[in-house]
Amino acid sequence: MCAKAYCVQAESTPACKCGGVLMGEEKMFQPYFLEQMVNMMHAPFYIFADQKEMIQKFGGREIETILFEKNPELVQNAFSKKNKEYPVILTDKVLVFAVFDSGMAEGAIMIAGPVTIGRLSQETLLQLRREYKLGRKSGYTPPVCPLDKFVSGILLLHWHLTGQKLTSAELWQKNQRYYSATVNIQNRISQDIFMRQENAGLHNPYEQELRELDSIERGDTEALKRSISETYEGEIGILAKDPLRSHKNVAVGNITLASRAAIRGGISVEKSFSMADSFIQQVEEIDNVPEVEAFKRESQYFYARLVNEENTRGGEKQNVRKNPLIGQVKDYIFNHLHDTIQVSDIAAHMQVNPDYLSHLFSSQEKMTITSYIRQEKVRRGENLLKYSDYRVQEIAFYLGFCSQSHFARVFQQIVGISPNEYRKKFGNRKKWKMK
Template sequence: MLQPYFLEHMVNLIHTPFHLFSTDKEIIQKFGARDIETLIFEKNPEFVEKVFSQKSEQHPVIFTKSSLVYAIFAQGLSKGAVIIAGPVTIGPLSQEILIQIRRYYNLGRKSGYIPPVCPLDKFVSGVLLLHWHLTGEELSAARLWKRNQQNYTATMNLQNRISQDIFERQESAGLHNPYEQELRELDSIEKGDIQALTKSISETYEGEIGVLAKDPLRSHKNVAVGNITLASRAAIRGGISVEKSFSLADSLIQQVEEIDNVPEVEAFKREAQFVYARLVDEENIQGGEKQKTKTNPLIGQVKDYIFSHLHDPIQVADIAEHMDINADYLSHLFSSQEKITITNYIRREKVRRGENLLKYSDYRIQEIAFYLGFCSQSHFARAFQQVVGMNPNEYRRKFGNRKKWKMK
C-alpha cells in the first residue's frame, strides 16, 4: 500500500519527482514535482499512453525518452493505477540537448526547463526501494535489469548481433593482437618495470586492435578506456591503493574524452600505461623490497583510508578505529609487509599529492599545506624537504606548470 510519507522522503533521497496516475490516466497526486514536470505529462497525452502500455504487473519498468529516464510502477496499487518516477537525467546535459528536450516535450525553448540529476545506480536503488515498499519483494538490481531486458532492443538483439559480427570477422580473416602481448604489458605495469613495458609496447605482431566503434576517433577512445581500465587493475595488483588507482583512471578517462584526434589518443593511451607503471615503480622503490607472500587485505584498506583522507590530519589510531582493529597490530602488520611505518607512509602520500599540486595547480604553497592537513606551511615544507630533497618553492620553480596529461 502506498504511503505518501514514504514517497516524500524518496524525493529527498534520489531527487526524483513522482506522479500517481489513475486508471483514466489522470494525475491524482504528485510528490516533489515542479509544475513544469507535471506539464510534461499534461501536454503529451500520447507519451502518457505509451508509458502506460509499457507497464508490468510484476516489476518496475525503466525506460528513456529523449535523454530523460523514467520508471513506471503498477505493482501493489489499485487496479489500473500507476506511479511514474521521473523525469531525471543521469548526468548534466549540454545546452543543445536541453533545447531538444524542451522541444520534444512541447515545453517551449524559452521555458528554461532543466531536469533533476540522479546517477543511474542511485535511481535504480530508489526504484528497488519503492518496489519493496509497494510489494514486499526484495528485488536485486541484477534481477531488475534481467526483467527489463525485453524493453531494450539492443539487449534482445545481443546474441544475433554477436553471431553476425563474429561471422563477418571470420570471413574477413582478420586477427586480433595476441593475448600474450597484452599480458606482457599488464605484467610490466604490475611490476613497475618501465623497460619491459617499453619493450612489450614496441613488439611487432600479426593482427590488429579490434574496431570498437564505427567512428575511428570513438573506436580509439574506447580502446584507450579499456587499456586504462586494465592498467589500473594491474597497478592495484602491484600494490597501488584501490582508491588511488580508480581515481587516477577516472581522471585519465575523462581526459581521453576531451581529445579530438586519433594520434593524440594513441599517445595519451601509452603515456597512461607508463603513469601506472611509474606509480608501481615508485611504490616499490620507496617501500623497499617487499615480501613475496600475498599482501594482507588489511594493507589495502589502510591505503584506501589514507588516500581518501589526505586532506585531513591522519593518526594511526583513526585508521585502526575505522577498521575496528588493534592499532599496534595494524602498525606491525603494515610495517612488516610494506617496509615503511604507517606514519611515514602517510607523510609520503601527502607529499606526493603536494608534488602534484605544485606541478599542475596554481594554489599557493600555504593553501596546499592546509589542504593536505598540515598545521602550517613550515610543517609541510619540512616534510616535503625530507621526502623530496628540496623545498616546495624550489620544486615548483623546477617542475611547475606542466599542463600536459595532468592527473588528479
Template structure:
C-alpha cells in the same frame, strides 16, 4: 498498512504527485507534498492517454517524456499507482517513451532533479511495500530499459562475425605480447614495457566500433583498464590506481587527434609502470610481495584521506586491527611505519601540487593537514632536500 502516510512519504521524497487511478484509467485521488506544483503535462490528452494506458504487466513501468521527465505506473490488486512527474540529471531512455511533447517551462523549473538510482530506490521501496512479491533492481531495469533478445541471437551474431574475420583472414594481435606489456607494468619494468610496446606483429587490435576515432578511444580505455589492474597487482593502492585510470580515460575522451591519442596512451602506461617501480623500490627487502588485505585497506584509506589528519586510531578502526598490531604488520610489509608512510604520501602530494598547481605554500600546507606552512617546509626539506620554494622554482611546469 497506513497507505495515506506511505503515499505522502513518497510524494515528499520525490517532490511530486502520487496518484491512485482506477483500472479503466480514471484518476481517483492525487497527493502532492510540494506547494504550488501544477502538473500541466497530464492535462494534455495525448500525455494523459499515454500515462494511464495499461501495459501488459503489473510491474513498475517508467513512462518517459522527451527523455528528461518521467512518470512510473504500476498495479497492485485493482489499484493503479502513478508517480510523477520527475526530472533527471541525465537523459533517460526507457522502452516506453512519448516524444515531441510541449513541456511548460514553469513545470520544468518546479521539478526537483534526481539521479536514476535514487529514483529507482524510492520506486522499488514503494512497490515492494505494497506488492506481494518483492522486485529487484535488475528486474526493474529489465522491464524498463532492456529490449528482448535471445541467446540464439547473440550466438548468431558471433558466428557471423567470426566467419567474416576468418574469410578475410583477419587476426588479433598476439595475446603473449599483451601479457608481456601488462607484466612489465606489474613489475614496474619501464624498459621492458617500452620494448613490448615497440614489438611488431602481423595482427590488428580488435574492432570495438565502426567509427575509427571511437574505436581507438575504446581500445585506449581497455588498455588503461588492464594497466590499472596490473599496477594493483604490482603493489599500487587500488584507490590510487582507479583514480589515475579515471583521470586518464577523461583525458582520452577529451582528445580527438588519433596521433595524440596514441602518444597519450603510451605515456599513461609508462606512468603506471613508473609509479609501480617507485613503490617496489620503497618496499625493497619487505614482505610487500605478500598481499595483505589489512595493508591494502590501510593504504586505500590513507590515499582517500590525505587532505585530513590521519591517526593510528583511524587506521585501526578502518582495518579492525589494534593500533600496535597494525603498526607492526605495516612495517613488515612496507618497511616503514604507517605514520611515516602517511607523511611520505603527503610529501609526494605536496610535490605534485607544487609542480602542477598555483596554490600557495600555506594553502598546500592546509590542504594536506600540516599544522603550518613552516611545518610543511621542515618535513618537505627532510624528505626532498629542497624547501617548497626551491622545489617549485626548479620543477614547476609552465602552462602553455
C-alpha cells in the same frame, strides 16, 4: 483524505479527483514516504488513473506536468509497459522513467521521473526542450539522479509497495525484454562475428595483452615497452563506426585493465580507480586519433612507474605477498589526505589492534604508517605545487598540516628542497590533471 482507504492524498493537495487509485484495498500508503523518496532521488513521482489522467504528484514541477500534457505518448508508453511483478525502467531520448504497477490499485500506475543520469550540455538541453514542445525559453532542466541511486530508490519503493525484495541484478534481468539491444544481442553477435571473420581478420593475440598487463603489475616499464612494440598479424578491434570513438573506446578498455593490473601490483584500490577516472575523462577531451593512442600508452607507463615506485624501498624490490590489510590502510590514507590522520583512527576504522597494524605495515612496506602518510601528503603537495596556483600556506592547510612551516619542514626532508624552490623549478602554472 479520500474516503477510500487506499487513496493517497498529500495534505497540500486539493480534494482527490478520482476517488482513490494508489494502493490495493486494505493497504494504506503514507505520502510522507514518497516525499522522502523525492528528497533522496531528486525525482518527481506521478500517479495516473486508468483514463491516463494525472491525479497525484509528489515533487513535480509545473513544467513537468506540461511535459506530460504536451507529450501524451510518454504516459501511453508507460501504461503499455506496466507489469504487476516488477518496476519497469524506460528511457525516452535522454530522459529516464520508472513505471510501478505492482502494489497499485486496478488500472493505476505510478511514474518515477523524468530524470537524467548525468548533467546535460546546453546544446542537449535546447534540443530536448524543442523535441518535447516545451520551447527554448522554458528553462526546463531535468533533475539529475545517478543510475545506481535511481535503481536503489526504485527497489526500495517496490519493496514498500509490495513487500517483495528484488536485487538490482534481478531488476535488470527482468527489464531486458524492454530493450531492443538486449533482445537482439545473440543475433547481433552472430552477424558481427561473421562480418569480422569475412572482412577484418584476427584480433591481436591474447598473450600479448597478458604480457602488457603483467609488465604493469610488476612495474616493469622496459618489459611494457617491449610488449607494446611486438609485431603480429592481428588487429585492434573495431569498437565503434567512428574511428575516433573506436580508438577512445579501446583506450578506455586498456586504461581500465591497467588500473586493475596496478592494484594487483600493490597500488591502493581507491588511488588506482581515481587515476583511471581522470585518465578516461582526459581521453574524452582529445579530438584526434594519434593523441588518443599516445595518451593511452602514457597512461599504461604511468601505472607501471607508479607500481615500481610503490614496491621499491631503499633501492630494493619488495617481492613479499602483501597482507590485504595493507591495501586497506593505503585506501584510508588516500581518502583522508586532507585530514590529520592518526594510526589509531585507521586501526579503529579497520577494527584491528593499532600495534599489530603498525608492525604489519612496517614489516611489509619497510616504513612506518606515519612515514607513509607524510610521503603521500608530500606527493599530493608536489602535484599542487606543479599544477595549481594555490599558495604554499593554502596547500599546507589543505593537506592537514598544522602550519606552513610544518609542511615546509616535512617537504624538505622528503624531497630535498623547500616547497617554494620546488615550484620555481617544476611549476608550469597549468591546471593539474594527474592524481
